[in-house]
Amino acid sequence: MSNAITEIETYGVERIPDADRTARPLDLFRVAFGGANTFATCVLGAFPILFGLSFWQGLAATVLGLVVGSLILAPLSLFGPLNGTNNAVSSSAHLGVHGRVVGSFLSLLTAIAFFSISVWSSGDALVGGAHRFVGLPDDDVSYAVAYGIFAVLVLVVCVYGFRFMLFVNKIAVAAASLLFVLGVFAFAGDFDPSYPGTLAPGDPLFWPSFIGAALIVLSNPVSFGAFLGDWSRYIPADTPRRRVMAAAFCSQIATILPFFFGLATASIIAEKASQYVDPAAPNYVGGLLAVSPGWYFVPVCLIALIGGMSTGTTSLYGTGLDFSSVFTRFSRVQATLFIGTLSVVFIFVGRFAANLTQSISTFATLIITCTAPWMVIMMLGYVTRRGWYDPEALQVFNRRQRGGRYWFAHGWNARGLVAWLVSAGLALTFVNLPGQFVGPLGHLANEADISLPVGLGAAAVLYLVLLALFPEPRAVYGPQGPRLVRAADTPVPPIVDAVTAPTAEPATW
Numbered sequence: 001m002s003n004a005i006t007e008i009e010t011y012g013v014e015r016i017p018d019a020d021r022t023a024r025p026l027d028l029f030r031v032a033f034g035g036a037n038t039f040a041t042c043v044l045g046a047f048p049i050l051f052g053l054s055f056w057q058g059l060a061a062t063v064l065g066l067v068v069g070s071l072i073l074a075p076l077s078l079f080g081p082l083n084g085t086n087n088a089v090s091s092s093a094h095l096g097v098h099g100r101v102v103g104s105f106l107s108l109l110t111a112i113a114f115f116s117i118s119v120w121s122s123g124d125a126l127v128g129g130a131h132r133f134v135g136l137p138d139d140d141v142s143y144a145v146a147y148g149i150f151a152v153l154v155l156v157v158c159v160y161g162f163r164f165m166l167f168v169n170k171i172a173v174a175a176a177s178l179l180f181v182l183g184v185f186a187f188a189g190d191f192d193p194s195y196p197g198t199l200a201p202g203d204p205l206f207w208p209s210f211i212g213a214a215l216i217v218l219s220n221p222v223s224f225g226a227f228l229g230d231w232s233r234y235i236p237a238d239t240p241r242r243r244v245m246a247a248a249f250c251s252q253i254a255t256i257l258p259f260f261f262g263l264a265t266a267s268i269i270a271e272k273a274s275q276y277v278d279p280a281a282p283n284y285v286g287g288l289l290a291v292s293p294g295w296y297f298v299p300v301c302l303i304a305l306i307g308g309m310s311t312g313t314t315s316l317y318g319t320g321l322d323f324s325s326v327f328t329r330f331s332r333v334q335a336t337l338f339i340g341t342l343s344v345v346f347i348f349v350g351r352f353a354a355n356l357t358q359s360i361s362t363f364a365t366l367i368i369t370c371t372a373p374w375m376v377i378m379m380l381g382y383v384t385r386r387g388w389y390d391p392e393a394l395q396v397f398n399r400r401q402r403g404g405r406y407w408f409a410h411g412w413n414a415r416g417l418v419a420w421l422v423s424a425g426l427a428l429t430f431v432n433l434p435g436q437f438v439g440p441l442g443h444l445a446n447e448a449d450i451s452l453p454v455g456l457g458a459a460a461v462l463y464l465v466l467l468a469l470f471p472e473p474r475a476v477y478g479p480q481g482p483r484l485v486r487a488a489d490t491p492v493p494p495i496v497d498a499v500t501a502p503t504a505e506p507a508t509w
Helices: 025-034 039-045 055-077 079-083 101-134 140-160 162-187 206-222 228-232 241-253 256-272 284-291 294-326 332-353 357-384 414-429 451-469
Strands: none
Touching: 025 162, 025 228, 025 241, 025 294, 039 101, 039 206, 039 256, 039 284, 039 294, 055 079, 055 206, 055 228, 055 241, 055 256, 055 357, 079 228, 101 140, 101 284, 101 294, 101 332, 101 357, 140 162, 140 294, 140 332, 162 256, 162 294, 206 357, 206 451, 228 241, 228 294, 256 284, 284 294, 294 332, 357 414, 357 451, 414 451
16 A cells, blocks of 8 residues: 555555555554544543642642553554554454454444544634634534534545544644643743642542542543554554553653643633533633633634544544444445544534533443453453464454354354453443433442443453453464463364355354
């Protein structure tokens, strides 16, 4: 494939040929950082203030959540270079060639949710800034035009593919970062790092608020887990793994910039325009515009435009790729156009007809809660397999074949599937989003939302227990054998075309 950004990418989820894998870990950094260096991340950065924390307490919660989330995310970057495909396809090794649809649908739903959030938040900021700066009417027509411009631009970039998306993010990383830094001069006179928050010393809600703020920050890196393979599959397989992981880790650590911007400006809004940080109806973008000096309205609009493009492209690109991996009759371009069109319709209906802006944020949180256990299973699977995979056996589903190392029982690996289902279901019961969604066990931790650590811990324990009780076939572990677990001398069926496959097959559950 040509490296020209104007040539439409034709590869779907098949293994990228070595000759075309010319990306570098720095490119992975640019795409992953660019997708998070946006207003949507600033909104997350404002949550510690919404929860009543002081500025310094909020900064501590932000750093804690960001470091832990980045450490969880980083290993998910290894599957792309190793197998030359996206993470959903790589999950065939642990969930089965049919069970890998779990990863595809998790990433599909996450992408649609974050694409919608990015278009809405960026469109609102663009219209609000233009209203204050040039008097653009603040009505539904203006918002519809803004949303439409974002959506079409994002769809065009995604149709062209990875190279064009990388080009956009190269610009977005530098431009958005510069505009955020410019905010230092815009708000330096109003910023007070001694902002005390609204929680009194010794308040029993302090720790639930601190933990809740840290987990919200942690959820941002975790949300990229299903997508990293979409971008890292163009990195050569012989690239040192530590460099690939470092790129993924640093891409999220770098988001301290928009997180800090959101935290600092939220503390200013709480002092000068407190009605915008009412926990019952927060409006960070409106509050930002209310406290911004007039000259900063243009940078706000530019951040909205650049951020909407970078977040939207990273979300929608993965959406089309995953849809084409499940419905293999669609090419990547066809799947991107189909899902992109549906997403645009959802954005307009959800914003103007059904008022789903609050609901989609809740939905995104619940999807991330379910994605975290899937990530743990992938990471532990990588460790027990010693990083060894059979790229050809991973492509059985896409080629409409049967059998191979990852066939297990009729294409399903109950070990990984049961571990994911139970841990994700348990995590959902601990969700505590007041006024939005509270699980049956959401009140157990003194009103703190501990769904993510519960899901992560449960998946780790349950998956290893199932691997110990029901050993996987020795063939899935490669020449060096398993690590930490034992293997069974169970035969695996050969890879055959589905039309010629025998009616009976050995089950390896």
